[in-house]
Amino acid sequence: MTTASFRQSASVPLNQTYPTNEIEASDPMMVESDTLDSRGPFVVVSTSSMQSVVLHKRLDLRIEEQSVPSPGTGEVLVRIERGGIC
């Protein structure tokens, strides 16, 4: 389930990139954290926040900080690479 709370994180400006050593690689959630490099503005800098494409109302689409969900029993966490617009 992706019903993450909509936490605003003031510490993560959308257009700023960070060196990879700021990724908390010790967190078990981020087993692939060494692949999270700074290839653009869409960068994860902490294990608890991520960016999502959120529609508020018609034509009002925003990039927002959300907390990274944890996989529950029977679930997996997937680091998304591609998404098709439908």
Next chain:
Amino acid sequence: MHYYNRGGFGAFQIMEPMTLGHEIAGRVEALGAGVSWPAVGTMVAVNPASPCGKCEFCRKGQPIHCLDVRFLGSAMRTPHVQGGFSQHVVCRAENAAPLKNGDAAAGAFAEPFAVCLHAVGEAPVYGSRVLVMGSGPIGSLLVIAARFAGAREIVAIDVKDEPLVYARKVGADRTINIAEHPEALDPFAANKGYFDVIFEAAGQGSTVASAPQYVRPRGAVMLVGQGATAQLAVSGVVTKEINLRGAFRFDSEFALAVELIDNKRVDVSPLISDTLPAAKAKLAFDLAGDRSQSMKVQLDFA
């Protein structure tokens, strides 16, 4: 696109902020309790549909009609089910379908291709002459699915030239711009119709209303496109005994779509017109809404 442009369609109206997206692929990065597969690091296509498994329709083997389905990025229920356009998404382990080839871009087609495999599987396509009305991403994927299912001939139509180029690229035998050449369909209406199966993927009332004249008696008109209100001449459906029906979402076709894409039995990649960084989502949605500029637009979250 329906949510973005119109705030929803039919019973699906956006009432609160919702993460969009239900065509997604990525790598498994962590396993919840009781999960041993797929292994961490596996590239997977995420099946966005989670039927309840308990309701009347699930128990009848019709999970498409589940009364309590959770579908990623759907406003059918409130609170809405948040979608997959996030850097990290949690899903049921069985909804993560491994892609051996590791091609996330192709894997993100599993969902729309599954929709098309379902529609094609519900119609007698083998050996048939097929008309696809509307050559957007779904229409073009219907062309691929109809070829896979053994269609004898596939004609694709649209009101713009650009989508028809894609339809030809993925296997349409003939394409017609009906805005420029409306008369080109006339021969297909002669002698009670030409096509055995018609797929309506334009979601337009005018195409729905015109479809019966081009289908042969006892042929099938499959409505795949959403959102139209059509004024239909019932006598055309009655007198030719046309099988007029809808096709919605998918069930086991998701696994089939993943396998066909992964094994390269079909090639969906020619349909990717643009790939934009996810941070430029708004630009990407606007681009996807311009049918003369784009076919399938993908967001890159990596």
